[in-house]
Structures are given as structure tokens and as C-alpha cells.
Amino acid sequence: MEAKQHDVVIIGGGISGTALLYLLARYTDLKSIALVEKCNGIAALNSHGRNNSQTLHCGDIETNYSLEKALSVQASAAMVVNYAKQLPSCEHILYKYSKMVLAVGEQECDALEKRFQEFSPHYPAMRLWDADGISRIEPNVVWGRNERIAAVGATGEYSAVNFQALADSFVTQAKSTDKNIEVLLATKVKKITDLDGRFELETNRHTLNAKTVVVSAGGHSLLFAQRMGYGKQFACLPMAGSFYFTPDILRGKVYTIQNDKLPFAAIHGDPDLLLGGKTRFGPTALMLPMLERHNWKTIPDFLRLFSLDAGVMKVMWDLFKVSDIRNYMLKNILFEVPYLRQRLFLKDARKIVPSLQLQDLTFAKRVGGVRPVMIDKENRKLLMGEAKINPGNGIIFNMTPSPGATSCLQNAEQDLRILVNQLGCDFAESKFTKELKG
Numbered sequence: 338m339e340a341k342q343h344d345v346v347i348i349g350g351g352i353s354g355t356a357l358l359y360l361l362a363r364y365t366d367l368k369s370i371a372l373v374e375k376c377n378g379i380a381a382l383n384s385h386g387r388n389n390s391q392t393l394h395c396g397d398i399e400t401n402y403s404l405e406k407a408l409s410v411q412a413s414a415a416m417v418v419n420y421a422k423q424l425p426s427c428e429h430i431l432y433k434y435s436k437m438v439l440a441v442g443e444q445e446c447d448a449l450e451k452r453f454q455e456f457s458p459h460y461p462a463m464r465l466w467d468a469d470g471i472s473r474i475e476p477n478v479v480w481g482r483n484e485r486i487a488a489v490g491a492t493g494e495y496s497a498v499n500f501q502a503l504a505d506s507f508v509t510q511a512k513s514t515d516k517n518i519e520v521l522l523a524t525k526v527k528k529i530t531d532l533d534g535r536f537e538l539e540t541n542r543h544t545l546n547a548k549t550v551v552v553s554a555g556g557h558s559l560l561f562a563q564r565m566g567y568g569k570q571f572a573c574l575p576m577a578g579s580f581y582f583t584p585d586i587l588r589g590k591v592y593t594i595q596n597d598k599l600p601f602a603a604i605h606g607d608p609d610l611l612l613g614g615k616t617r618f619g620p621t622a623l624m625l626p627m628l629e630r631h632n633w634k635t636i637p638d639f640l641r642l643f644s645l646d647a648g649v650m651k652v653m654w655d656l657f658k659v660s661d662i663r664n665y666m667l668k669n670i671l672f673e674v675p676y677l678r679q680r681l682f683l684k685d686a687r688k689i690v691p692s693l694q695l696q697d698l699t700f701a702k703r704v705g706g707v708r709p710v711m712i713d714k715e716n717r718k719l720l721m722g723e724a725k726i727n728p729g730n731g732i733i734f735n736m737t738p739s740p741g742a743t744s745c746l747q748n749a750e751q752d753l754r755i756l757v758n759q760l761g762c763d764f765a766e767s768k769f770t771k772e773l774k775g
């Protein structure tokens with residue numbers, strides 16, 4: 338059979354791939370775009386609400402973000418809100434819950450007050466609450482507590498997203514344009530060959546031909562890149578996150594202050610959008626030797642990406658030599674051990690709800706995905722946030738740990754601009770700016 342021809346083929350039907358599909362279909366004059374996804378549905382892995390924290394990150398309650406990072410994430414989140422507000426299905430995509438980051442004890446409270454002074458000029462809805470203020474919004478956070486607490490947050494703002502519903506809407510909207518949009522589900526790309534000026538993609542079902550390719554396939558993106566000779570300076574450290582359920586003891590999102598020494602976000606409590614009537618605590622951060630959670634077949638792929646050479650050893654050593662990180666990693670292993678896990682996690686969750694009881698806490702089975710955190714072997718450091726490999730020949734590889742779902746449209750915009758340059762097509766920039774950045 339003759340190979341199908343496309344202007345762009347996107348590999349991966351998660352939130353990243355579908356956001357790009359939408360932007361290309363709506364704002365360029367490209368005629369033919371395909372999206373290839375190996376699962377039977379859109380956003381079935383990390384972008385599914387079951388597997389992430391469902392947070393629209395705006396940078397106001399994430400104390401691990403600098404002001405610069407926070408403002409960039411705030412701009413990404415605004416694009417998601419501007420997009421979804423145009424849709425009749427908006428109320429199934431975006432949710433308004435109160436949100437706050439909680440400081441416990443003198444030191445944390447003082448640090449949070451300082452942060453509030455710095456950040457509040459950029460966040461008009463941001464408020465600083467003392468215990469009384471907090472108890473009006475989240476009574477269970479205050480109940481049974483002796484130490485001083487403070488919180489910074491907002492009410493009445495969009496703070497939660499069903500990222501799978503968002504991804505579905507991107508596909509529906511892309512298909513509603515006059516472009517030739519092909520969405521191939523249950524189609525696994527096995528090999529990409531660069532044929533000098535075009536790419537051939539071998540899948541389990543068809544062979545596809547593309548002028549340009551964007552790989553947004555989680556940790557697999559790096560594997561594709563390295564097979565083609567790119568991104569050899571990177572390794573991938575998959576960090577799995579697990580969650581615990583309680584009855585609905587929180588009305589909104591309650592984050593905790595980040596320990597500066599830890600490179601991973603502290604646990605938080607969130608209302609579960611998919612289940613209703615339950616609060617979800619987590620995520621934990623467990624190094625897992627697999628690129629996809631609960632998919633043992635991805636262990637060999639992980640091993641291909643995690644050779645223990647000098648660069649990786651140096652990064653691992655830098656992590657393990659800090660006692661806070663060592664203890665944290667050990668604790669996160671124990672968080673997976675039946676019987677022990679609830680008991681250990683209870684202590685952390687009580688920082689948010691002091692009156693929480695062991696019988697209220699259940700381990701959320703088969704909930705939580707994997708963040709493909711990148712290691713830069715040349716510079717011997719852990720890269721937090723999204724990573725992109727762009728060799729400049731029409732193929733792009735994206736690796737998107739948190740807050741990658743919130744940043745989906747901002748990341749897709751970067752890819753769109755690269756593709757517009759590569760293909761010399763038109764980009765309706767003023768329409769794009771008006772609709773998404775307005």
C-alpha cells in the first residue's frame with residue numbers, strides 16, 4: 338500500500354500532541370495533519386485526570402517556582418482558560434475551586450508573607466490569610482491545630498482542569514476545521530526514518546510519510562530522538578506519583594510549602610474531579626525503572642535511556658548526598674509498601690488536615706502517572722520542567738513533566754513557530770493572539 342502523505346505527523350495523543358494538532362488546524366494554512374496514538378483513546382496516560390493532579394498551575398501557590406517561572410506558567414494557564422472559555426463544554430473542562438498554599442510554623446509563615454509581597458502585584462486575586470481567614474475557606478485545615486499557620490491563595494478562579502476532556506476538545510475542534518485531519522488511534526509508531534527532506538514512519542498499521550514530525554510521546558520521545566542520533570546528552574529519570582483518597586475533607590486545593598532542598602513538588606490535597614465526593618492527597622515521587630506507569634514492557638526502554646555513565650552518576654550522587662533528598666526518596670519507596678504506606682503518608686497528610694485519621698486514608702490503586710524528568714549528562718544536572726530537542730531538520734521531540742499539561746498551548750505555540758519556519762506556511766498570528774492571549 339502506498340504511504341500516506343502529511344504536512345505534519347504528531348506522535349502522541351496526550352495533551353501536548355492534541356494541543357499542537359488544534360493550533361496547526363486552526364491557525365495555519367497547512368492542509369494535512371495526522372496524529373498517531375498507540376492507545377485506543379486520547380489522553381489515556383499521563384494526561385488522563387486519573388494520573389495527574391488536575392491542577393491548572395498559575396504559579397501563585399507553587400512555592401517551588403521563582404517569580405520568573407511563575408509568570409511564565411501564569412501565561413500558559415491563561416491560554417488554556419482563554420481557549421476553554423470559548424467552548425460550550427467549558428464547564429466540563431475547567432473548574433473553579435479555592436486554592437491556597439499553607440505555611441505551618443513561624444519560619445514558613447514568615448517566608449510566605451515575604452513571598453506574598455513579591456508575588457501579589459502580579460496576581461490581583463491573591464490574598465494572604467491567617468488562621469481565621471483559612472478556617473472560613475478550609476475549616477478542616479485549621480481544626481485541631483496549635484501552631485501558627487498562614488496561607489496565600491485565591492477564590493473564584495479556575496484552578497482545576499480535566500486534561501483529558503481538554504485534549505478531547507482539541508481533537509474535536511481540530512476536526513471541525515476544513516483541514517484534512519487524521520487521528521489514528523491504536524497505532525503505534527515503531528520507527529522514524531529521515532529520508533532527507535521528508536520522514537517515513539513505520540507503524541503497526543500503516544506507513545506514513547511526513548514533511549515534518551513532532552514527537553510528544555512522554556519519555557518515549559527521548560528514545561525516538563536517540564535512535565535517530567539526537568539528544569544523546571540526555572538521560573530520563575521517570576518519577577512516578579501515587580495518590581491517597583480520603584472522604585471530601587477539603588473544599589478546594591491546598592498546597593504545602595516546598596522544601597528548598599527537594600527537586601520535586603511537595604504533596605497537596607485536591608478535590609477529585611473524576612470521582613466527586615473524594616479528596617486526593619499526593620503525589621508522591623518514586624523513581625521507577627519504566628517509561629509508563631504499570632507497564633512493565635517499558636522497562637527495557639527505560640534501560641536504553643538510563644545508562645549509568647559519569648554524567649548520570651554525578652547527578653545521582655548530587656541527589657543522594659543531600660540527606661533531605663535521600664530520606665525523601667526512601668520515604669517515597671515506603672509510601673508504596675502495603676500496611677506501612679498509609680501510616681507513613683498519614684503523617685505528611687496531617688500537615689494539611691491535622692485531624693485526619695488512618696481509617697480515612699486509602700491508597701489510590703492504579704492512579705498516578707510518570708513524570709519523565711530529564712538529566713543533562715553534559716552539564717551534569719537535573720532539568721526540571723519541559724525539554725525540547727530540535728535538530729532543525731523538521732523533527733521535534735518533546736518531553737513534558739509537570740507542569741506540562743498546563744503549558745500545553747504554550748509548548749505547542751513554540752512547535753508551531755518552528756514548523757511555520759520549516760514549512761513556510763501561513764500563521765494567522767493576530768487571530769491566535771486575540772483568541773488565546775487576548
Ligand SMILES: Cc1cc2nc3c(=O)[nH]c(=O)nc-3n(C[C@H](O)[C@H](O)[C@H](O)COP(=O)(O)OP(=O)(O)OC[C@H]3O[C@@H](n4cnc5c(N)ncnc54)[C@H](O)[C@@H]3O)c2cc1C
Nearest residue numbers: 349351352353375384389390391392526578706741742743
Ligand atoms: C503524578 C503527576 C501529577 C501531575 N500533575 C499535574 C498537574 O496537576 N498539572 C499539570 O499541568 N501537569 C501535571 N502533571 C504533568 C502532566 O500530566 C504532563 O506534563 C502531561 O500529561 C504530559 O502530556 P504529554 O501529552 O506530553 O504526554 P502523555 O500524556 O504521556 O502522552 C504521550 C502519548 O504518547 C503516546 N505514545 C507513546 N509512544 C508512542 C508511540 N510509539 N506511538 C504512538 N503513540 C505513542 C502515549 O500512548 C501517550 O498517549 C502531572 C504528572 C504526574 C505524573
